[in-house]
Amino acid sequence: MRVGRRETFNCAHRLNNPAWSDEKNKEVFGKCNNNNYHGHNYVLETWVDGAIDPETGYVLDAKILKDIIRKHVTEPFDHRNLNLDVPDFKNLNPTAENIAVVIWNKLRAEIPNQFKLSIRLYETENNIVEYDGQ
Amino acid sequence: MRVGRRETFNCAHRLNNPAWSDEKNKEVFGKCNNNNYHGHNYVLETWVDGAIDPETGYVLDAKILKDIIRKHVTEPFDHRNLNLDVPDFKNLNPTAENIAVVIWNKLRAEIPNQFKLSIRLYETENNIVEYDGQ
Amino acid sequence: MRVGRRETFNCAHRLNNPAWSDEKNKEVFGKCNNNNYHGHNYVLETWVDGAIDPETGYVLDAKILKDIIRKHVTEPFDHRNLNLDVPDFKNLNPTAENIAVVIWNKLRAEIPNQFKLSIRLYETENNIVEYDGQ
Amino acid sequence: MRVGRRETFNCAHRLNNPAWSDEKNKEVFGKCNNNNYHGHNYVLETWVDGAIDPETGYVLDAKILKDIIRKHVTEPFDHRNLNLDVPDFKNLNPTAENIAVVIWNKLRAEIPNQFKLSIRLYETENNIVEYDGQ
Amino acid sequence: MRVGRRETFNCAHRLNNPAWSDEKNKEVFGKCNNNNYHGHNYVLETWVDGAIDPETGYVLDAKILKDIIRKHVTEPFDHRNLNLDVPDFKNLNPTAENIAVVIWNKLRAEIPNQFKLSIRLYETENNIVEYDGQ
Amino acid sequence: MRVGRRETFNCAHRLNNPAWSDEKNKEVFGKCNNNNYHGHNYVLETWVDGAIDPETGYVLDAKILKDIIRKHVTEPFDHRNLNLDVPDFKNLNPTAENIAVVIWNKLRAEIPNQFKLSIRLYETENNIVEYDGQ
Numbered sequence: 001m002r003v004g005r006r007e008t009f010n011c012a013h014r015l016n017n018p019a020w021s022d023e024k025n026k027e028v029f030g031k032c033n034n035n036n037y038h039g040h041n042y043v044l045e046t047w048v049d050g051a052i053d054p055e056t057g058y059v060l061d062a063k064i065l066k067d068i069i070r071k072h073v074t075e076p077f078d079h080r081n082l083n084l085d086v087p088d089f090k091n092l093n094p095t096a097e098n099i100a101v102v103i104w105n106k107l108r109a110e111i112p113n114q115f116k117l118s119i120r121l122y123e124t125e126n127n128i129v130e131y132d133g134q
Numbered sequence: 135m136r137v138g139r140r141e142t143f144n145c146a147h148r149l150n151n152p153a154w155s156d157e158k159n160k161e162v163f164g165k166c167n168n169n170n171y172h173g174h175n176y177v178l179e180t181w182v183d184g185a186i187d188p189e190t191g192y193v194l195d196a197k198i199l200k201d202i203i204r205k206h207v208t209e210p211f212d213h214r215n216l217n218l219d220v221p222d223f224k225n226l227n228p229t230a231e232n233i234a235v236v237i238w239n240k241l242r243a244e245i246p247n248q249f250k251l252s253i254r255l256y257e258t259e260n261n262i263v264e265y266d267g268q
Numbered sequence: 269m270r271v272g273r274r275e276t277f278n279c280a281h282r283l284n285n286p287a288w289s290d291e292k293n294k295e296v297f298g299k300c301n302n303n304n305y306h307g308h309n310y311v312l313e314t315w316v317d318g319a320i321d322p323e324t325g326y327v328l329d330a331k332i333l334k335d336i337i338r339k340h341v342t343e344p345f346d347h348r349n350l351n352l353d354v355p356d357f358k359n360l361n362p363t364a365e366n367i368a369v370v371i372w373n374k375l376r377a378e379i380p381n382q383f384k385l386s387i388r389l390y391e392t393e394n395n396i397v398e399y400d401g402q
Numbered sequence: 403m404r405v406g407r408r409e410t411f412n413c414a415h416r417l418n419n420p421a422w423s424d425e426k427n428k429e430v431f432g433k434c435n436n437n438n439y440h441g442h443n444y445v446l447e448t449w450v451d452g453a454i455d456p457e458t459g460y461v462l463d464a465k466i467l468k469d470i471i472r473k474h475v476t477e478p479f480d481h482r483n484l485n486l487d488v489p490d491f492k493n494l495n496p497t498a499e500n501i502a503v504v505i506w507n508k509l510r511a512e513i514p515n516q517f518k519l520s521i522r523l524y525e526t527e528n529n530i531v532e533y534d535g536q
Numbered sequence: 537m538r539v540g541r542r543e544t545f546n547c548a549h550r551l552n553n554p555a556w557s558d559e560k561n562k563e564v565f566g567k568c569n570n571n572n573y574h575g576h577n578y579v580l581e582t583w584v585d586g587a588i589d590p591e592t593g594y595v596l597d598a599k600i601l602k603d604i605i606r607k608h609v610t611e612p613f614d615h616r617n618l619n620l621d622v623p624d625f626k627n628l629n630p631t632a633e634n635i636a637v638v639i640w641n642k643l644r645a646e647i648p649n650q651f652k653l654s655i656r657l658y659e660t661e662n663n664i665v666e667y668d669g670q
Numbered sequence: 671m672r673v674g675r676r677e678t679f680n681c682a683h684r685l686n687n688p689a690w691s692d693e694k695n696k697e698v699f700g701k702c703n704n705n706n707y708h709g710h711n712y713v714l715e716t717w718v719d720g721a722i723d724p725e726t727g728y729v730l731d732a733k734i735l736k737d738i739i740r741k742h743v744t745e746p747f748d749h750r751n752l753n754l755d756v757p758d759f760k761n762l763n764p765t766a767e768n769i770a771v772v773i774w775n776k777l778r779a780e781i782p783n784q785f786k787l788s789i790r791l792y793e794t795e796n797n798i799v800e801y802d803g804q
Contacts, residue, residue, distance in 0.1 A: 039441005173307005575709005
């Protein structure tokens with residue numbers, strides 16, 4: 001049984017590899033390399049796999065899941081600049097893939113080990129990533 | 135090849151464990167424990183896995199799938215109170231997880247065995263469960 | 269300039285006219301007349317019309333609008349039975365139309381008079397109402 | 403007859419009134435005042451009112467409408483920082499309301515005068531504005 | 537008070553003006569002029585304006601509205617070729633605008649005169665038209 | 671890590687098995703057998719599985735993925751009649767399942783072998799298929 005919870009957050013970001021020249025960055029990242037940042041409404045689905053607790057009928061109470069996500073992801077990320085305001089991206093390019101890895105690691109540390117964890121992250125309605133730790 | 139069909143139904147329900155005190159129920163289920171019920175527009179995706187029939191080009195005709203879902207799930211559930219009107223929940227707490235198990239069992243009995251079956255159930259746009267019989 | 273804010277709430281309800289016989293109620297309201305209630309995920313859009321405040325660039329701060337909606341509509345309605353738990357529907361049939369009138373009146377009392385007010389209420393993805401006080 | 407066209411663009415922005423103290427800005431704009439910007443996936447609906455041309459069956463060819471929107475709005479706005487990269491917001495706070503006024507003025511200059519023009523702009527799925535020049 | 541009902545239908549169509557040369561048609565209608573047709577999932581919203589009936593709490597029962605729409609629009613249009621199978625388009629180019637006029641006229645003939653009528657028709661998620669008889 | 675890209679295309683099609691009688695085709699395919707075709711707005715999600723490239727932070731640049739999809743799928747399919755204009759369906763019934771197999775094969779030939787590939791195809795909002803080559 002898998003349980004999913006949807007939350008949203010809004011950030012500025014910029015894609016850039018500091019080891020590359022400006023030309024190379026422009027060529028690879030295009031508009032996403034814009035010096036002054038751009039931004040997205042991110043949609044995060046967090047999925048937890050486990051057995052149903054017969055006493056509650058829940059795998060994991062959505063309120064508990066929501067509180068973990070809000071405390072560890074949406075509070076520190078929402079209305080921030082990922083490159084400048086979120087330490088995890090100080091030396092990590094904030095592509096949707098890398099954001100997903102960072103979020104998964106934060107959530108994995110908080111969600112009890114008996115539950116498998118995977119996430120889906122929408123950067124736009126057309127660009128989506130999924131990560132389950134592998 | 136997996137084939138999915140989306141159907142909807144609208145129910146009242148209430149979360150409660152009769153073995154617990156009112157205080158414990160209020161504490162665990164919060165607003166979902168409201169004595170007089172609340173309700174949802176449920177969205178059900180039913181997914182069937184199998185080979186394509188070379189004569190039809192279908193895995194399973196969506197009309198057949200739709201008819202099974204309507205007869206065994208949406209007809210008996212739609213515009214009902216899950217706790218009071220649907221016998222499956224007489225002694226089972228109608229969490230999204232338990233509703234998914236009940237629906238999966240009903241559909242599994244009707245869908246030919248050569249097809250794997252899984253379902254996704256949206257309780258709200260933010261709360262989702264998936265079940266494939268395990 | 270019109271500004272809209274989307275909020276959601278989940279309720280049980282039942283359509284019934286106590287002045288009619290059971291047969292008449294069943295005939296007119298069909299499945300919506302179910303004795304034990306059914307329910308919906310309501311989606312409410314609240315729209316406010318006015319001039320832009322040159323100091324803030326807002327017509328009305330979405331936070332203020334959100335707080336009014338939550339305090340006067342979603343808090344008292346969410347996870348309730350409209351017929352039994354919300355006094356406004358004690359003698360009023362909770363059709364989408366009547367719910368919209370009740371919500372509009374509650375919001376009108378709270379939103380400053382220089383702003384025109386209208387609402388859109390989705391009962392399901394297929395059934396929608398709009399009301400602007402006329 | 404009204405014809406609508408949906409387009410999207412993704413920007414960083416920050417809400418701030420330079421005439422105010424930092425404290426006042428923080429108090430009024432909250433998280434939206436973040437120094438390092440945040441961002442959104444904006445969704446723009448452009449609506450044009452007019453008669454059907456009997457030769458084409460169109461009010462205004464969606465391709466023409468799309469080209470005007472892309473050239474004058476989505477190209478100069480997409481993947482930019484509204485405050486720093488878009489001259490229109492050099493001295494104008496980029497609230498959804500002000501963005502809508504700027505877009506409407508740009509489109510009004512390009513769309514033939516026999517057509518009425520209005521726009522709807524989604525900043526998030528919950529915050530929406532509409533503007534028709536009044 | 538306005539009441540809206542959403543229904544869908546799926547059609548093939550082709551845009552063409554028989555008074556024009558093939559070159560002119562290709563130039564004006566582009567890909568939509570394809571000889572062998574293309575197709576869409578149309579989404580129709582039908583909106584009815586009127587007073588609430590105090591006995592039912594309805595402006596117009598959504599069941600009645602649904603039955604009118606299905607009988608007069610979705611039944612004759614769904615899974616058809618608009619140009620070849622629907623007589624209304626024998627001499628009328630099936631642009632979204634013209635489809636909206638045809639649908640509005642069909643519905644206007646069936647919906648009691650005390651109700652104002654308007655429709656919104658989505659040809660794709662990006663192309664939308666609205667018509668209210670004017 | 672899985673990366674998904676959403677694209678859309680609009681086609682006419684007709685379901686028919688030429689080895690069967692007209693009666694049998696009508697019985698099995700119903701409205702989908704309509705002689706003059708009908709059509710859909712197809713939504714295609716393309717999912718690619720692989721490791722994150724540490725230099726870019728991408729699994730596969732969405733621009734590259736988009737260009738492959740547009741060149742090999744949406745360009746040749748969009749605004750066409752699948753039965754008449756797309757050679758792949760000359761002798762293959764264009765059910766959603768068969769369309770998914772054709773698309774998957776086209777994309778598999780273009781996407782580097784180190785990436786696993788799967789697709790999801792929406793024929794309507796209610797009918798969906800998924801295919802990963804097995």
